[in-house]
Amino acid sequence: xxxxxxxxxxxxxxxxxxxxxxxxxxxxxxxxxxxxxxxxxxxxxxxxxxxxxxxxxxxxxxxxxxxxxxxxxxxxxxxxxxxxxxxxxxxxxxxxxxxxxxxxxxxxxxxxxxxxxxxxxxxxxxxxxxx
Numbered sequence: 001x002x003x004x005x006x007x008x009x010x011x012x013x014x015x016x017x018x019x020x021x022x023x024x025x026x027x028x029x030x031x032x033x034x035x036x037x038x039x040x041x042x043x044x045x046x047x048x049x050x051x052x053x054x055x056x057x058x059x060x061x062x063x064x065x066x067x068x069x070x071x072x073x074x075x076x077x078x079x080x081x082x083x084x085x086x087x088x089x090x091x092x093x094x095x096x097x098x099x100x101x102x103x104x105x106x107x108x109x110x111x112x113x114x115x116x117x118x119x120x121x122x123x124x125x126x127x128x129x130x131x
Contacts, residue, residue: 006049013050072096075123 004020007013017039024031038044045051073079076091 005047008049010050013044013048017044 001020004013004016007016021031038047076095077088
């Protein structure tokens with residue numbers, strides 16, 4: 001299935017679809033279901049890269065977004081629930097943005113990563129600011 005989704009050419013998709021159907025030809029009920037819900041009436045155009053080259057280009061960035069969201073929740077929000085929107089904006093502007101700018105500057109200047117002791121000091125400083 002994954003190879004069908006990521007086929008970048010229409011000819012490649014058609015070839016892989018035929019191979020897929022041959023491979024699973026002994027699973028008639030599955031192939032009928034697959035054909036009904038994923039192939040008929042041009043439904044394959046909604047999930048195959050060959051028919052939507054712009055839509056599936058940045059799917060791999062989702063892990064970065066999830067990682068950043070986890071860092072936001074654990075490091076800055078301390079896993080506390082029910083934060084008010086104004087408090088979240090305050091944290092984003094006063095804590096996250098300066099840290100982000102510092103990280104970008106550190107990368108541009110090629111300065112190494114923080115040691116665990118420095119990271120602990122930073123987290124303690126954030127803990128004092130974020131009740």
